[in-house]
Amino acid sequence: xxxxxxxxxxxxxxxxxxxxxxxxxxxxxxxxxxxxxxxxxxxxxxxxxxxxxxxxxxxxxxxxxxxxxxxxxxxxxxxxxxxxxxxxxxxxxxxxxxxxxxxxxxxxxxxxxxxxxxxxxxxxxxxxxxxxxxxxxxxxxxxxxxxxxxxxxxxx
Amino acid sequence: xxxxxxxxxxxxxxxxxxxxxxxxxxxxxxxxxxxxxxxxxxxxxxxxxxxxxxxxxxxxxxxxxxxxxxxxxxxxxxxxxxx
Numbered sequence: 001x002x003x004x005x006x007x008x009x010x011x012x013x014x015x016x017x018x019x020x021x022x023x024x025x026x027x028x029x030x031x032x033x034x035x036x037x038x039x040x041x042x043x044x045x046x047x048x049x050x051x052x053x054x055x056x057x058x059x060x061x062x063x064x065x066x067x068x069x070x071x072x073x074x075x076x077x078x079x080x081x082x083x084x085x086x087x088x089x090x091x092x093x094x095x096x097x098x099x100x101x102x103x104x105x106x107x108x109x110x111x112x113x114x115x116x117x118x119x120x121x122x123x124x125x126x127x128x129x130x131x132x133x134x135x136x137x138x139x140x141x142x143x144x145x146x147x148x149x150x151x152x153x154x155x156x
Numbered sequence: 157x158x159x160x161x162x163x164x165x166x167x168x169x170x171x172x173x174x175x176x177x178x179x180x181x182x183x184x185x186x187x188x189x190x191x192x193x194x195x196x197x198x199x200x201x202x203x204x205x206x207x208x209x210x211x212x213x214x215x216x217x218x219x220x221x222x223x224x225x226x227x228x229x230x231x232x233x234x235x236x237x238x239x
Contacts, residue, residue: 006182006184006185010187011195011198014195015195015198015199017224017228018170018221018224019202021166021221021224022166022206022218022220022221022224024169025161025166026220029210030209030210052181056181056183058178058181059173059176060176060178061176069172114160115161123161123165127169130169131172134173
């Protein structure tokens with residue numbers, strides 16, 4: 001890739017990552033949310049990977065990193081759902097907002113998002129989904145780049 | 157009341173992603189301190205234009221965006237070692 005692209009893609013990637021995080025954090029009150037924000041963060045990573053190539057990219061994830069954050073995203077979502085099941089009686093019951101008044105105050109205070117919207121666990125679910133989508137989409141592109149390199153080496 | 161949600165989670169998310177930004181990998185382009193100053197200025201202008209997104213009005217800029225940037229840059233300089 002050209003020198004101009006290499007100079008500009010890392011700053012744009014960093015700004016895209018911040019924009020994605022902002023989209024995740026506003027997901028409970030504005031359009032957007034975990035999936036969209038995670039995809040925006042992954043787009044920053046993908047831009048960097050496409051311009052610099054696998055092996056030279058400033059933003060590259062190891063197998064362990066992707067594995068850990070993908071698992072945290074999935075497990076966090078399930079754990080929040082199970083907390084709702086055991087504390088409120090329904091899977092994914094919003095224990096932070098607690099509209100039926102059936103959850104003990106201690107659990108409600110623990111999972112109440114520090115915000116004035118009284119959104120309960122919705123922002124936390126957005127964060128976990130965002131983490132999972134960001135790790136998953138980045139992993140797919142890293143794998144494709146790796147396969148491409150592998151095929152080129154085989155042909156060459 | 158200052159909403160702590162976007163501050164805390166924006167910073168944590170930024171730290172998670174920024175810890176993997178290693179400019180030492182780049183072979184033919186160098187990123188010096190001045191490059192990061194430009195990134196900060198551009199990001200602050202962008203945060204200003206985004207306004208009080210989505211409604212957190214304790215700052216005239218988008219707080220989630222700014223704290224994500226702080227997290228990314230701090231962890232890039234402190235945690236990502238090969239830079």
